[in-house]
Amino acid sequence: MSPATPRHADLLITGGRLIDPANNIDATSDIAILGGQVVAVGAAASAMTARRAIDAAGAIVAPGFIDMHVHCYEWVTNFGVPPDAAGINAGATTIVDQGSSGAWTLGGFKAYIADPAKTDVRAFVSINVAGALQGGMEGTTLHNPRMVDFTAFADIATQHPRLVRGIKCHGESGGFSHWGTEVLGRAAECGRALSLPLYVHTGELFPVDEASRPAPSSVMAQVVPFLKPGDVLAHVYSNMPDGIMSVHESVPSWLHEARAAGVLFDLGHGINFSFAIARKMLDAGIMPDTLGSDVHGDFCAYHDFSILDYSLIGGLNKMLGLGIGLPDAVRALTATPARVLGDPSIGHLGVGARANITLLREVEGSWSFLDSRRERLVVPRRLLPDLVVIDGSVITPDCGLLADVMRSDERPRGITRGSTLGTVLQRQEGS
Secondary structure (H helix, E strand, O other), X not given: OOOOOOOXXXXXXXXXXEEEHHHOEEXXXXXXXXXXXXXXXXXXXXXXXXXXXXXXXXXXXXXXXXXXXXXXXXXXXXXXXXXXXXXXXXXXXXXXXXXXXXXXXXXXXXXXXXXXXXXXXXEEEEOEOOOOOOOOOOHHHHOOHHHEOHHHHHHHHHHOOOOEEEEEEEEOHHHHHHXXXXXXXXXXXXXXXXXXXXXXXXXXXXXXXXXXXOOHHHHHHHHHHHOOOOOEEOOOOEOOOOOOOOOOOOOOHHHHHXXXXXXXXXXXXXXXEOHHHHHHHHHOOOOOXXXXXXXXXXXXOOOOOOOOOOOHHHHHHHXXXXXXXXXXXXXXXXXXXXXXXXXXXXXXXXXXXXXXXXXXXXXXXXXXXXXXXXXXXXXXXXXXXXXXXXXXXXXOOOOOOOOOOOOHHHOOOOOOOOOHHHHHHHHHOOO
């Protein structure tokens, strides 16, 4: 033990398989936590005493998972999920709301969502001043060029630098049919001026002016020139004709060029995820850089999560089932999203890091997952979250939004059957 290492810790996690890609660790190792930070790893941690110890033998211990794509402006947007349901109770210690707030509505998001949450909540703020509001679907009202105010965005980014970590915008047929690339171009200008990354939705979303509908294969060709290194394209395995894969039978050349230039790709699982497209792209070497879930409620209802049949942990298990290695998947949930957020205190478990940890257990037994086309993927085992640690505090997740990956009797805590989340679980059991 070095002289700088304390002898006593608040928490000691022992015997787990530590996967920390940022520090090139994949080994059985102990972790010591004091004052909400990691103070020792490995032999130095093993030599310490602690007020509380957790035996993690047989479990996977990873830096706290970061979900790069959620919608959690609950009650203001009709589809926003509770932030802690999408965060600590779903196995993630940090979540990033994508575009639910705008410059005019970020104050409420901070006061009523981000600040009270136990989860570390960040935001990519919509380039339009209002955010998403009802469904976020009425593009001609909310997402037109008149709703872009560069000064207002710069003001909130300057006032709240920890919370505002990027810009949400869209590259899809609906918006392009009305205004071409004008809104996207303004978002790109704002991102370059403020040194903030863009997160670009792909795949038809807004109502299309059919008289000006762009050819599906032309949409991404219009998006890519606006991107800079570190910008993120969402929904990498979407089945939408104007999405990243579009109507091509093989991976388009622009995609390899964009990746080489530093553009990142988020799973952004959501409602258009396709196993068939994932297989084509994985065969071509296109893995997602981050594994955002795009967890949200029903766009056409109010505070209704009954359609939610995917999750961050479900996305992790699907990627493993499609052949991605566990260390690569953990990197996409930790080190890479932390780099996108520009926060060196998270995404790893080196000494001095925030003590944010996701602890997973493996459950043997066949389980079926479905994609948007109802194709079935059967896996022989699943990883489920057992514990999360955030800033040193240990939390047992209730897993209320994880019905796609676990039965109610596998959850650490029960949820009342009459609750909205309980209804989701009841509908999904026996998958």
